Amino acid sequence: MIGLSLSPGATRAALPVVTIVAAVVTGVLAGVELSLLVVAAGALAGVIALLWASVQALTGESPLTLDEALSLGAPSAEEEQKRAVLRALKDLEFERSVGKISEEDYTELSTRYREDAKRLIQLIDAGSEAERERAEKALSQRLAAAPAKAPAKPAEAAPKDTDTDEPEADAEPSSPAPATPSEREEEAS
Amino acid sequence: MWQSLPEFGTGVLYAILVTAAYTFAVGLAAGRGQPRLLRSARLGAYATAGLTLFAIALLAYAFLTHDFRIRYVARYSDRSMPKSYLFTALWGGQDGSLLWWLFLLSGYTTACVVWLRGRYRHLQPYVIATLMAIFAFFVVLMLFAANPFEATIAGARADGEGLNPLLQNYWMIIHPPSLYTGFVGCSVPFAFCIAALATGRLDNEWIVAVRKWMLFAFLFLSIGNALGMAWAYEELGWGGYWAWDPVENAACLPWFSAAAYVHSTMIQERRNMLKGWNVFLICLTFFLTIFGTFLTRAGIISSVHAFAQSDIGKYFVGFMGLIVATSAGLVIWRLPLLRGKAQIESVASREAMFVVNNWALLGGASFILIATMFPKISELWDDKVTVGPPFFNRWMAPIGLVIFALMGLAPLFGWRKTSPEGLKKAFIFPVSAFVTMYVLHVAFGRGLGYPAFVERDVFYPGIVGLALQKVGSALPGITVALAAFNVAVVIQEFSRGIRARQRSAEKRKESESVLVALLRLVDKNRRRYGGYIVHLGVCAMFVGFTGGAWALDRETAMTPGQSYHLGRYELRYEGSRMCPGNPKCSPEEQADVSKRMIFADLTLLQAGKVVGHLSPAKFIYHRQPESPTTEVSMRRALSEDVYTVVGTVDPQTKRATFQFHLNTLVSWIWLGVMVLVSGTLVSLWPELSFREAGAWSYLRASAGVATSLMLTVWLCVLPTNAYAAPRPRATVTLSHATRPLPTGAFGATVAGLGLGALVALRRRRFR
Numbered sequence: 033m034i035g036l037s038l039s040p041g042a043t044r045a046a047l048p049v050v051t052i053v054a055a056v057v058t059g060v061l062a063g064v065e066l067s068l069l070v071v072a073a074g075a076l077a078g079v080i081a082l083l084w085a086s087v088q089a090l091t092g093e094s095p096l097t098l099d100e101a102l103s104l105g106a107p108s109a110e111e112e113q114k115r116a117v118l119r120a121l122k123d124l125e126f127e128r129s130v131g132k133i134s135e136e137d138y139t140e141l142s143t144r145y146r147e148d149a150k151r152l153i154q155l156i157d158a159g160s161e162a163e164r165e166r167a168e169k170a171l172s173q174r175l176a177a178a179p180a181k182a183p184a185k186p187a188e189a190a191p192k193d194t195d196t197d198e199p200e201a202d203a204e205p206s207s208p209a210p211a212t213p214s215e216r217e218e219e220a221s
Numbered sequence: 222m223w224q225s226l227p228e229f230g231t232g233v234l235y236a237i238l239v240t241a242a243y244t245f246a247v248g249l250a251a252g253r254g255q256p257r258l259l260r261s262a263r264l265g266a267y268a269t270a271g272l273t274l275f276a277i278a279l280l281a282y283a284f285l286t287h288d289f290r291i292r293y294v295a296r297y298s299d300r301s302m303p304k305s306y307l308f309t310a311l312w313g314g315q316d317g318s319l320l321w322w323l324f325l326l327s328g329y330t331t332a333c334v335v336w337l338r339g340r341y342r343h344l345q346p347y348v349i350a351t352l353m354a355i356f357a358f359f360v361v362l363m364l365f366a367a368n369p370f371e372a373t374i375a376g377a378r379a380d381g382e383g384l385n386p387l388l389q390n391y392w393m394i395i396h397p398p399s400l401y402t403g404f405v406g407c408s409v410p411f412a413f414c415i416a417a418l419a420t421g422r423l424d425n426e427w428i429v430a431v432r433k434w435m436l437f438a439f440l441f442l443s444i445g446n447a448l449g450m451a452w453a454y455e456e457l458g459w460g461g462y463w464a465w466d467p468v469e470n471a472a473c474l475p476w477f478s479a480a481a482y483v484h485s486t487m488i489q490e491r492r493n494m495l496k497g498w499n500v501f502l503i504c505l506t507f508f509l510t511i512f513g514t515f516l517t518r519a520g521i522i523s524s525v526h527a528f529a530q531s532d533i534g535k536y537f538v539g540f541m542g543l544i545v546a547t548s549a550g551l552v553i554w555r556l557p558l559l560r561g562k563a564q565i566e567s568v569a570s571r572e573a574m575f576v577v578n579n580w581a582l583l584g585g586a587s588f589i590l591i592a593t594m595f596p597k598i599s600e601l602w603d604d605k606v607t608v609g610p611p612f613f614n615r616w617m618a619p620i621g622l623v624i625f626a627l628m629g630l631a632p633l634f635g636w637r638k639t640s641p642e643g644l645k646k647a648f649i650f651p652v653s654a655f656v657t658m659y660v661l662h663v664a665f666g667r668g669l670g671y672p673a674f675v676e677r678d679v680f681y682p683g684i685v686g687l688a689l690q691k692v693g694s695a696l697p698g699i700t701v702a703l704a705a706f707n708v709a710v711v712i713q714e715f716s717r718g719i720r721a722r723q724r725s726a727e728k729r730k731e732s733e734s735v736l737v738a739l740l741r742l743v744d745k746n747r748r749r750y751g752g753y754i755v756h757l758g759v760c761a762m763f764v765g766f767t768g769g770a771w772a773l774d775r776e777t778a779m780t781p782g783q784s785y786h787l788g789r790y791e792l793r794y795e796g797s798r799m800c801p802g803n804p805k806c807s808p809e810e811q812a813d814v815s816k817r818m819i820f821a822d823l824t825l826l827q828a829g830k831v832v833g834h835l836s837p838a839k840f841i842y843h844r845q846p847e848s849p850t851t852e853v854s855m856r857r858a859l860s861e862d863v864y865t866v867v868g869t870v871d872p873q874t875k876r877a878t879f880q881f882h883l884n885t886l887v888s889w890i891w892l893g894v895m896v897l898v899s900g901t902l903v904s905l906w907p908e909l910s911f912r913e914a915g916a917w918s919y920l921r922a923s924a925g926v927a928t929s930l931m932l933t934v935w936l937c938v939l940p941t942n943a944y945a946a947p948r949p950r951a952t953v954t955l956s957h958a959t960r961p962l963p964t965g966a967f968g969a970t971v972a973g974l975g976l977g978a979l980v981a982l983r984r985r986r987f988r
Contacts, residue, residue: 072278079271086264127635129721134640
């Protein structure tokens, strides 16, 4: 017997795909009216499945996925402020490059922003110190408990950043790597 | 219940209400931080959206199968209607348009919940709960006041009443969905705003989250309003595109507040200021979308766009009260968190300019709102006072000029403060452009037929009237000069950015061509430079609006063979014909038995040469003979449109009465809208690199925007018949409005949509 296993993503995509394909085929063979009924039937089947899954999640019968667990972290107010300051620094660099701000004002504002950023980064680091220590402790305990099965695989070399054509106008002060999706989005923009 | 479609449909509406209420409750509970509850709420939101899809598919099925047991189907369709208009009828009436609204909201909800996966963990529960509350309102409205599945009391009829002929045209297929997409799109930013207030996370997090949602809503508000203008211009036949009708005004109000927000959000992002103001603008924008819907549907103000009078007004008033109470209550609760620590340090700063610009935009919106409501308000203490288009035109002109001037001024300033040297350097080129254009306009405008001064009548006695008259007279010259100023600002901003990139490249001992520097500049700063492109579009629109100052409006009666001079054109009346029946009618006209069409054929000449043929008409639909429709025929050009309307035709003598309009520069408005849409799309384009997103995710995101772009181009650039039936061949070659729909464009759009859908099916988190 051949076992067929589908990823959860494929399973979720199956119903909409089947419904769309069936609706198109029905539309071509039997007219738009019947294809609308196929769409309605597909929607109803999906609703039943979704509501069932929703009730299961509500009653705690289905486990939390890794994605959901990872998304529990959220940036603090200090992190938000840090991003605003970094963005302001980026704007300042741009405005200096296009000559909208005098050198004197630039120096004054840049110093102020950098001091703000430094203060906020220190605050964030201080706030996460306890969690970091706890995580390091848990990791060392786990490593100590685990038998040495195989030599550790060398870490995959990070792709070298060869994108050196960034102009001064795009200059962005160095900042810690974005941690959450929202942070990544902010950094991207 | 299960044997009857009306009852079954009503049952589905109840099911949507129950599911929305369940999701709302679970969403609120998830706000305490339990992940499994959040998961349950997310699934509940999908289920609610799925049920709405089910309901709209049922109603569409009822229309296509002519199920006249449903009152709404019987009232807005008949057996002779083609399938495209049967779909249009879904939103052609009050009840169905509410379900359509809910359907669009379900699309937004699904997209938002999918997008939220792994993002904004603390805001998510309240975003979902707020969206579900909006769902619940619209379902309650349908169940108790405007049920699209309500059964016909006397049983199924043999045939329906049919859709209003005015609504049976291309623009009405696309205008309401576009405008609704804009209106409903404002729900998502509002939901985030409420979530931010509820959680107290009022820093930049929610501002960043709603950025693109608001831009998307703004895009469709712009497209929807522009399509409404196009519909009024081509279908209503009164010669213009904007009549300051209450419903038109209500539709443009959220555009003003959304435009204000799009600018003020940048201040919070960069300076951590105006937190309360941004909350206010988002709540106001959402409120105005509901208010606009209320105006259209409650029947309190008469309008050509309004739905029939109904008693749904009280529900809307209740909902608006709930929005105000909830928003105000949360704002008061969170007032300490909304107070920004930073302040505007200098008047010569971009944030100061944005604040003034915000006030000007809201001032314009407030003026329109009060003037629109004034006839109703005046009934409270006096006889009804009518506020007509001349009043709006006189007052909105100076307000518009202030907004237009501020639009050009703001980019010249830097954030926080600008040095005097920097200001001098920034102003030289735009001010030179302003002065040069003004002098050239004054010197040569009259000779070219576009004078800088157009004498206006004194509208009011006294100093205010005199001031308005002076401003109105000088308006064409000032507006054109301000357009030159704005264009110069944009050119300067682009050129400065390009030079900065090139200098930076030189420092690295590399070279960057102008084109490469331009593309990289826009690529790295899409929001900023997309915004500048939007400004260019607004410039073109303002030039188009100014064209009204040089327009010619004439009325005349002619017998066959007579000619009439309109500006540099001559219109020769060839005679009238009634179709079907006349041998001169085209085969399509001969085959159309749904109406009688009376055409008045005109030949258009310029300097003695025939440049085209126009056939304005009156259509008399057999189902609604008491309301004949006016069918415009026009020749479009970038400089002016020759716009013709036939009033009456004597069947014996063939003598006809005409309205001729030479509408100057109107095409610039449509051109401006297209540029505005392009600029907004540049701002919306996903800012992800292959490295951070992965090729597939990038492709998926790009395909979504590309699909929107193709759809937008298709909607804006390639209009087809403005008539419910094909027009005579003679006219087809003439008017942009009567060009047949290119099947290639349609195919490209369908392919784009298909690509977007296929790619969207493959869901993968950005890593």
